[in-house]
Structure formats: structure tokens, C-alpha cells
Amino acid sequence: MIRHYEATGILAPGRTSNGYRSFTEEDVRTVEDARCLIEAGLTAAETADLVGIVCGPAPVTPAEVSAALDRIAERRSLLDARIEELLAARRKLDELREYVEAERL
Numbered sequence: 001m002i003r004h005y006e007a008t009g010i011l012a013p014g015r016t017s018n019g020y021r022s023f024t025e026e027d028v029r030t031v032e033d034a035r036c037l038i039e040a041g042l043t044a045a046e047t048a049d050l051v052g053i054v055c056g057p058a059p060v061t062p063a064e065v066s067a068a069l070d071r072i073a074e075r076r077s078l079l080d081a082r083i084e085e086l087l088a089a090r091r092k093l094d095e096l097r098e099y100v101e102a103e104r105l
Contacts, residue, residue, distance in 0.1 A: 002031070009048040010034045026057070041079050046071060 002021070005011040011030055014022040033055035037047040053060050053068045 004044065005031065005034060008044040010044065010051060029055075041075055042072075046075065 002011065002013075006013070006021075011027060011034070013027050014024070016022050030051060034047050034051050037051060037054065038044065042050065050068050050071060052058060053064045
């Protein structure tokens, strides 16, 4: 997971002289925050763009906050559409089950 976060730009830990990653407390918080965003349905690329704005300790501009809120709203809209698709598929399965029970038993 750490390698993936590093490859996608979510995390950029320091390195020791022998090449080992060196993590700060902020890196640990970033990983926890990134997991939260990914669990909320954001992609790794979206998380890389948003983790500092949504969760980071650094000050952010109103424009950054607005852009983050727009991105979150877009992702929510996509999830809503997917939920509707899944509900429609479930209804179709219920219809098929009822047909099979009524006509084939």
C-alpha cells in the first residue's frame, strides 16, 4: 500500500542514506487520511490531489476548498448513479426470481 501511495503521489516519505523510507508523524496522518478518502470512494489520483486540501494541516485557499468540494460532489454524483444502476439490477433479479418461482416450480 505504501508503495502504491508513493507511486500515485499521495505520500512522499523521506529516505535514509541507505535508501530506506523514513516516515514522519505527518506521513502517518497522510496515510490515515488517504485511506479515509479512498474508502469514501475517491480514486488514488483524486486522493493525491485532495488529501492536503481536505485533511492537511497547511492553510488552503477558498478556491482550493471550492475545487475540492466540487470534486467530492462529482464523485458523489457518480456513486448515486451507480447505486441506481445496482438497485435496477436488483429489481430485475427479483422479477426473474418471481418468474422462475411462479412459472418453473
